[in-house]
Amino acid sequence: MAQIKRIPQTFLALVEESLSADLIDPGENKRFVDGLTHRKVLPWTVIAQAYDGRYGIQPDGRTMTRTEEGGAFIVGANTWMTIVHHAAAKGGIMKGRWVHIHFSVFGSFDYLSFFDLPLTVNASIGTAAGAIIIEMLSDPYTDTASPFPRIARKKARAFRLLDLITQAAPFRSERAGFLRHARHLGPALAFVKTKMGTHFEAKDIADAAGLSVSHLHALFKKHLGVTPMDHVRDVRLSEARYRIVAERDTLADIAQRTGFSDQFHLSRAFKEKYGISPSDFRRQHDASM
Incomplete structure (x- = not known):
């Protein structure tokens, strides 16, 4: 935590x-078959707790680990992972609950990328996360005359989960530089998110940030690891991928709303980055964890 304290409070x-x-989507399955294995990548963070049995989790580049009884795993956005479901008794049924969740800063930057994910957490944290997910799943949509209290509860529970995650996951010290330049990077990222569905150039982003194009390029490469326009492409693809699995809109509509010239442009960019077409991704997507 020392690196955080050295960042100016401003x-x-x-x-x-x-x-x-930006996204809070809980789920539960009480009938996972022992040994069920699948591989997936999600455009948001997932927290999953096995409350009868265990999860095996292997993010790409890591070894396979198992959650302890009552424990959970947390995997950040855009991380390929292999998930194995282990029942308490061989050949039995595993039960699990999860939440897909996404927090952003400056409109388009994944806040949880500030922290060292993925990780598995112990039963104490897993049980606490599971209890919040239960609250999310059991909160009725029409329990009052006004829908606004439920919206407040939903957001409050999301931030309780964020509290658990950020206590368990170490801060990535290399992100400290990003925060020190937030005064310029923040407006640039917010501009990209707001204007995602329109045509613009790197100079437009630089103008929003109050920087020259060369200075903007240098900041993006140093603190985000990509050029400004590569970041634009990634934001558009991430938003498109979310819409592909969360909505039933046509690919043409999604392409238009996320800044691609047409569905073919979207499909080419999508397959180049993720190795699968948008249509196949939609067909293969399984919300269960």
């Missing part, structure tokens, strides 16, 4: 001001 305040919970 910049932490900018992060706090823009932090939002």
Whole structure:
């Protein structure tokens, strides 16, 4: 935590001001077959707890690990992973619950990328996360005359989960530089998110950030690891991938709303980055964990 304390409070305040919970999607399955294995990548973070049995989890580049009884795994966005379901008794049934969740700062930057994910967590944290997921699953949609209290509860639960994650996951020290330059990077990222569905150039992003194009390029390469326009492509693809699995809109509609010239442009870019066509991705997507 020492690196966090060295970051000027002014910049932490900018992060706090823009932090939002953009996706909160809980689920549960009480009938996972022992040994069921699947491989997937998601455009959001997943927290999954096995409450009868265990998960085996292997993010790409890591070894396979098992959650302990009542424990959970947390895997960040855009991370390929292999998931194995282990029943308590061989040949039995495993039960698990999960939540797909996404937090952003400055409109388009994944807040949880500040932290060292993926990781498995112990039963204490897993049980606490599971209890919050149960609350999410059991909160009725029409329990009051007004829908607004439920919206408040939903957001509050999301931030309780964020509290658990950020206590368990170490801060990535290399992100400290990003926060120090938040005064410029923040407006640039917010511009990309807001204008995602329109045509613009790197100069437009630089103007929004109050920087020259060369300075903007240098900041993006140093602190995000990509050029400004590569970041634009990634944001558009991430949004398109979310819409492909969360909505039933046509690919043409999704392409238009995410800044691609047409569905063929989207399909080419999507397959180049993810190795699968948008149509096949939609067909293969399984919301269960």
